[in-house]
Each structure stands twice: as structure tokens, then as C-alpha cells.
Amino acid sequence: MDEEENPRGGTREGAGDSRSDDIVADADPGAPSTDASDGDAPADGSSAADDVSSEESVSPEDDEDVSPEDIDIQASIGPDADAPDGDLDQHKDPDVGLDKVVLNDDEGSKGLFDDLLAGEPIFENKEVLRPSYTPHELPHRTDQINQMATILVSALRGETPSNILIYGKTGTGKTASAKFVSQELESTSQKYDVPCEVEYINCEVTDTQYRVLAQLANKFIEKNVERIEAEQERLDEMRTRATEDPNALADTPYDSIAEIDERAAELDDDADEMETVPMTGWPTDRVYTTFFDAVDYKERVVVIMLDEIDKLVEKSGDDTLYNLSRMNSELDNSRISIMGISNDLKFTDFLDPRVKSSLGEEEIVFPPYDANQLRDILQHRADVAFKSGALTDDVIPLCAAFAAQEHGDARRALDLLRTAGELAERGQADTVEEAHVRQAQDKIELDRVVEVVRTLPTQSKIVLFAIILLEKNGVRNINTGEVFNIYKRLCEEIDADVLTQRRVTDLISELDMLGIVNAVVVSKGRYGRTKEISLSVPIDETEAVLLTDSRLGDIESAQPFVQARFDN
Numbered sequence: 001m002d003e004e005e006n007p008r009g010g011t012r013e014g015a016g017d018s019r020s021d022d023i024v025a026d027a028d029p030g031a032p033s034t035d036a037s038d039g040d041a042p043a044d045g046s047s048a049a050d051d052v053s054s055e056e057s058v059s060p061e062d063d064e065d066v067s068p069e070d071i072d073i074q075a076s077i078g079p080d081a082d083a084p085d086g087d088l089d090q091h092k093d094p095d096v097g098l099d100k101v102v103l104n105d106d107e108g109s110k111g112l113f114d115d116l117l118a119g120e121p122i123f124e125n126k127e128v129l130r131p132s133y134t135p136h137e138l139p140h141r142t143d144q145i146n147q148m149a150t151i152l153v154s155a156l157r158g159e160t161p162s163n164i165l166i167y168g169k170t171g172t173g174k175t176a177s178a179k180f181v182s183q184e185l186e187s188t189s190q191k192y193d194v195p196c197e198v199e200y201i202n203c204e205v206t207d208t209q210y211r212v213l214a215q216l217a218n219k220f221i222e223k224n225v226e227r228i229e230a231e232q233e234r235l236d237e238m239r240t241r242a243t244e245d246p247n248a249l250a251d252t253p254y255d256s257i258a259e260i261d262e263r264a265a266e267l268d269d270d271a272d273e274m275e276t277v278p279m280t281g282w283p284t285d286r287v288y289t290t291f292f293d294a295v296d297y298k299e300r301v302v303v304i305m306l307d308e309i310d311k312l313v314e315k316s317g318d319d320t321l322y323n324l325s326r327m328n329s330e331l332d333n334s335r336i337s338i339m340g341i342s343n344d345l346k347f348t349d350f351l352d353p354r355v356k357s358s359l360g361e362e363e364i365v366f367p368p369y370d371a372n373q374l375r376d377i378l379q380h381r382a383d384v385a386f387k388s389g390a391l392t393d394d395v396i397p398l399c400a401a402f403a404a405q406e407h408g409d410a411r412r413a414l415d416l417l418r419t420a421g422e423l424a425e426r427g428q429a430d431t432v433e434e435a436h437v438r439q440a441q442d443k444i445e446l447d448r449v450v451e452v453v454r455t456l457p458t459q460s461k462i463v464l465f466a467i468i469l470l471e472k473n474g475v476r477n478i479n480t481g482e483v484f485n486i487y488k489r490l491c492e493e494i495d496a497d498v499l500t501q502r503r504v505t506d507l508i509s510e511l512d513m514l515g516i517v518n519a520v521v522v523s524k525g526r527y528g529r530t531k532e533i534s535l536s537v538p539i540d541e542t543e544a545v546l547l548t549d550s551r552l553g554d555i556e557s558a559q560p561f562v563q564a565r566f567d568n
Helices: 020-026 048-056 073-077 114-118 142-157 174-191 209-244 257-273 284-295 309-316 319-329 353-359 371-385 395-405 410-426 434-454 458-472 480-494 501-513 539-547 559-567
Strands: 003-005 011-013 164-168 196-202 300-307 334-342 362-366 517-523 529-535
Touching: 142 164, 142 174, 142 300, 142 334, 142 362, 164 174, 174 196, 174 300, 174 334, 196 209, 209 257, 209 284, 209 319, 284 319, 300 309, 309 319, 309 334, 319 334, 319 353, 371 395, 371 410, 395 410, 395 434, 410 434, 434 539, 458 480, 458 501, 458 529, 458 539, 480 501, 480 529, 501 517, 501 529
Parallel strands: 164 334, 164 362, 196 300, 300 334
Antiparallel strands: 003 011, 517 529
16 A cells, blocks of 8 residues: 555555544553644644544545534644633633634745745846837937937928938947937927927838838828827817807818818718728738828828838848838828938948939948947946946946957847846845856857757758767767768658758858857868867757757657767
């Protein structure tokens, strides 16, 4: 019979057959009765024997005929030596009444997040450290911001601003600066009651001509409908006033209630014609026409900000830019200016010369930050993001130094500082220290590797998997031929096309360029040259990411493939 744990932490055999008299028989007949206040007694004051007996002998599941009269309350509570016999009220702890005996009290139990919430938070406002946050001040970008402002100020005069192309590597403040200027432009336009609007499109997500035009069209349709509804409310108020007082229309553009009704009917027709563009299904010409009509519905200057504009050109060509840059010659009421933001300094080389000339009227270059500039940026954000005294003195300089090594990427520096703070908070530390920054560096690097490996093409994944199998089996100085042998067997196993050895060598070079492997060309003398390959990333984590691919995950055991390499 299996042993079963009893409420006192011991074990008992034959739980289903043992009875209370068996347990009582084993007890010391001379032992005194246990008081309810005894620390080893159960919460309800019963003895261990009573506890087991009540569970096994009089449990409702075992005997449905048990009634409250069958339960010895006095025995369950335990006698009090100082109380007179028969006085039940005196047989219980004077401090604990029957109504206070709780067998299952969950109020004091700790939930999943209680321990995590117990520590003091380190962050005051974590969102300040995210790339999506637009600060009120951008250190070391004053020149670029002023240059953008001098170009766009013509929009506040009702004129068409020149198109702008903004270049710079990742994390150099391009998008943050452009959004900052855009917010200032819109707020100033409201201040002076000038119709000026800025629309932001991320071309890494919205990467086709149809999607860009549809998204822009729907934004302007929504604004037009809101404008129509607001004007209809004003007309209703005028109609109400004119009904009560015929002179109420004296200071309005309308001479009679009939003219008000006529204008309201026109607005209804306009609203009916504004059909929202679906995300698929329409011909591109129809989408373009809908966008054209929506943007030209009223007088305004529109700045269209296309972030990651090179992704749009790479995916869909330059048709979108050509159409947008030529719209001003056809618009009657509105004017459009394009602000393109790109990490690729050479993407305009692939544009049509006509698009290139009109799009690149003004160019602004954002240079990388150096370590001192990054330190200023981090300090500026940290003052708002963290509680006072939450950072040790060496945290910000170390984050700045790590980011400066990677081409002055401020986004990387902010991610590093935020991750270090999160690690410290999870460890319930009072301050963020240098060790947290180094842990964050390793974590971010691993996250980057995971993302790169996850998005590799299938053939590159098979080549990388072959290298991992060789390294896991103790092979050192792996050469291209060994990788190709394992690669071929893996392709046969998952029914994939087998590339030539030359093409596999090219894939290894691409993995080397991504920093996933280290491939060094070595000379073998009269035997020619070959590449010696080794992994540059954590082997277990990389293998786990590869196995999430459904095709590679179908391989039950790759050990025979590696063994065949030794056999050959």
C-alpha cells in the first residue's frame, strides 16, 4: 500500500482501511489531552488522532448518515483544566471563539505578484526611456531641429514647404527630432489659426503603395467627417436661434433658414461620399483618387512624414513618392510636403531622377553621438525616468560607453539603461549598479541574436544547424566540407532542396557577416584553402530558436548525421 501524507507531515499506510481505533490503540494511554493552544495541534484544536479519525471515519464522503449530533464538540475543542466540568463555554480558548476558528483562511495568503510588489519601485516613469517617447528637449540636436524649422515655417504662412530628406544611422535622433518639430508646427498652427497638419507613416510596417495611400486617405476622411459634424452642429444652433429671432442671422454667412438647410444638405452629401478605404480589395487608382479628394476637401498645408522611407522604396518602388511629389500641381485647396527619414544614405540612388530631384530638395544629415553626448542624453532622461538616488555614479557612463562602441546609437543606450533598471527591480535591489548594466548588455545581445536567427531564411537555418550539431559533438576547426556533408543529410531528412557547396559557402559568409559565426580562411598548403568555422553565439539558445522552425523541429534525432561524418 502506498504511503500517504497526513496533516501533521508524517506518513500513514493503508489510508483507505485504517480506522480511528487503530490509531488510538497506538497512543500512550497516560498521555495528557492536548490543549487547543498547543502549537502542534491542528487549527481547530483537535488532536492528531481526532484529525485523522474525522477525516476517515466520519467524513461526509464516507458516511452520509453522519449528523451534527454525532460530533463531539467538547472533544474536538479540548477540555480546559481550570474550567468546571460540563461548562462548554469555558472549554475553549478565552481569546478564540468558535466564530473565530477559520479552517481555510485565504486573506493572509500571498498571491503570485505580492512578493514582486513588496519592493520599492526604482522607476518614476519608465516610458521616458522608450524609443517612442518624444522628449521636450533634445540635447545635441539643436542645429538639425532649427534647420527643419526654417524649412517648415513656410507652412505657417500658407505656402508649400520644400520636401526634406533626413539621413542618419539608427539611434541618431532622426525620428525624435522630426516628431518634436512636427508637434511644435501643429501647436503653432493652432495658436495662429492656420490650417497645418502633420501625418506620420512608419514605412517599415506600412510598406506598399496601397497601404500608404489607404492609411493617409482614411486619416483625412476621419478628419473631414469630424469637421462636417462640427459644422452641422453649428448650423443646428443657427437654425434654432433664427426660428426664435429672425435677426439672429445678421452676423452669419446665411440670410435665411432655407440657406442653412441647403448647406446642411450639402454636408450630408459630402459625408455620404466619404467612404473609408478597405486595407485590401480596391484598385490602386481608386485609392489614390479617394486620398486626393479627401486631402483636397478643405484648405490646408499637409506634411507627410515617411519614416523608414527606404523600406517603402525597397518593397514597392518609387511610384508612391512619384505620385505624392506630383500632387501639388493638381490640388486646388491643399498643399503637400514630404519629409522622408532613412537609415540608408544611398537609397536615393535607386530612385527615378525626377523623383530624386523633387524629393531631395532639402537634405539634413544626423551624425552619430559620441560618448559624452550619449551621457548627456541618458542623464537628461534618467532624471525623469528614475527615482532620486536610484542610479550609482558609474551606470550612465558605462551605458554611454557601450552604446558609443556601436556607432553612437542613443536608442541602444536607452534600451541598455531601461533593461538594467528592470533587472535591478526584479532582483529587488535598491539601486541600479554596474553589474546590472553588464547583465543588461548580455541580455540585449542575446535578444538581438535570437531575433536575427529567427528571421533567417530556411536554407541559412539548415546551414547554421549543421554547424551547431558539429560543435555540440566536439568538432573543432570545422571546415566547409564538414558543414556541407551534414547540411546535405539534414536537407534529405526534411525534404528540402540541396544547394551546391559553393552556395553553402556563400551562406556561411552571410552568417559570418551577421556575427553569428566566425569564418576564417586558412591555407592548407598544397591542399588549397578552406574556411575554419566556429560559432559566435550561445549554442543552446541558438539551437532552441532554430528548433522553433516547424521543418527543423521535425528532426527527431540528428545524431546519426553527425556520426556518419566521423564514419566517412
